[in-house]
Amino acid sequence: AQSVTQLDSQVPVFEEAPVELRCNYSSSVSVYLFWYVQYPNQGLQLLLKYLSGSTLVKGINGFEAEFNKSQTSFHLRKPSVHISDTAEYFCAVSDRGSTLGRLYFGRGTQLTVWP
């Protein structure tokens, strides 16, 4: 089974500052990687995903993430955050070689953007 670690449970930041949300996974096999966002009282929606190719992936709302195979990391970044980015962010992985399509989630990082 996969294990996903989100290193920070809470990240407070001021508006227009850059932010990085960290994600590490433990796997001996190749994986697909995802970041999801959950706004208050809503379900999760996909921010971005890495399947193959370029290790720098761009997503919605100005977010990007970089896949680092040697460090088994997939950190999420945004150069300048807005109040509206306040939400909980989840990193998730699935095994490439598995037909099961299971997603394994980290425990989440609450991003709070202050004015």
Add this chain to the structure above:
Amino acid sequence: EAQVTQNPRYLITVTGKKLTVTCSQNMNHEYMSWYRQDPGLGLRQIYYSMNVEVTDKGDVPEGYKVSRKEKRNFPLILESPSPNQTSLYFCASSLGRQTEAFFGQGTRLTVV
């Protein structure tokens, strides 16, 4: 509009009273899953299904049942709910393992 619909959104029930949370998707997705979300624990998978009549346990299946008689529906059944099943539940569906999972709006269940 492509969506995953869960019902009800909110439910308060008493210990031991059987309940069903429904989940329906209109995207013809093969994969469907149920998760529970608890503070500090993230999302944990309860059950998943790869197709009609094909289901398997996730990480926390105890106390839950599922069925997949039709492709679009994947109900979650609590035969005898207990207070430790108080949680926020999400249903999700996807076309395949490389593709985006679509989530429902969630069902907040309280068992007293």
